[in-house]
Amino acid sequence: MKRKLLLCPPDYYGIEYEINPWMDRTHNAAPDLARAQWQRLLETLESLGCEINLVPPQPKLPDMVFTANAGLVAGKKFVRSNFRYAERRGEEAYFERWFIERGYESVRLPESLYFEGEGDALFCGEILFCGYRFRSDIRSHQLLGEVLERLAISIELVQDRFYHLDTCFCPLPDGGAMWYPAAFDEYGQKAIRHHVTDLIDVSPEEAAHFACNAVVLGPDIVLADDSPKLSAALKLRGYRTHELSMTEFIKAGGACKCLTLFI
Ligand code: ARG
Secondary structure: OOOEEEEOOOOOOOOOOOOOOOOOOOOOOOHHHHHHHHHHHHHHHHHOOOEEEEOOOOOOOHHHHOHHHOEEEEOOEEEEOEOOOHHHHOHHHHHHHHHHHOOOEEEEOOOOOOEOHHHOEEEEOOEEEEEEOOOOOHHHHHHHHHHHOOOEEEEEEOOOOOOOHHHOEEEOOOOOEEEOHHHEOHHHHHHHHHHOOOEEEOOHHHHHOOOOOOEEEOOEEEEEOOOHHHHHHHHHOOOEEEEEOOHHHHOOOOOOHHHOEEO
């Protein structure tokens, strides 16, 4: 089956505000290089058999490229995000319209509950792992589980550089996952260890290169480059890795996974 992904071209991408510790307005992304890196990601995903859908980018919404935060899709249900920061709230209506126009049922959690989509909610087998504290609210998780009829497990994130779950946790199809343990508190680490067998620990250096922020397509894993230890561990388990330079997006606190949403 062809995996369908939603991406957003980086026409208006740039570091125009600072809402996470990676962002620094004096260290902006180079537009041409960002475009080339994004294009390479798109072509890699296509070459691996994905169907790519594009949502039109909008001026003044530079982070709209990070479609993982649009919401969470399960079947024909689209649970739209309620962004924590005003800087990104303008994206909500554009993403929602895109899904409604394509026949999805748009579900909205109460406005008072922050929820940042697949960036903070990842399926690992039947379980939905949800991250909270910096962006999504813990109270959004239970509702999310009810809406999607899945067990949602809330995990607290404790390092502000790993502010979304997809920056430090990445489920693998064999039931395992790769993760950066120090991004979680003791309880969260216990919960993950309890539910996920076969964890690959990512080192602090490689986690800081966004190694965990990978797009997993069966045996193929698309991830940021500069993570030789993780790549070797994945290859040892029979995965093929596709390593891409993501420097311009890391300046905004994102990489391969953040730039894609499974739909
Ligand atoms: N600058 C964006 C933000 O802070 C980056 C989002 C990265 N997305 C992700 N799924 N981790 O909101």
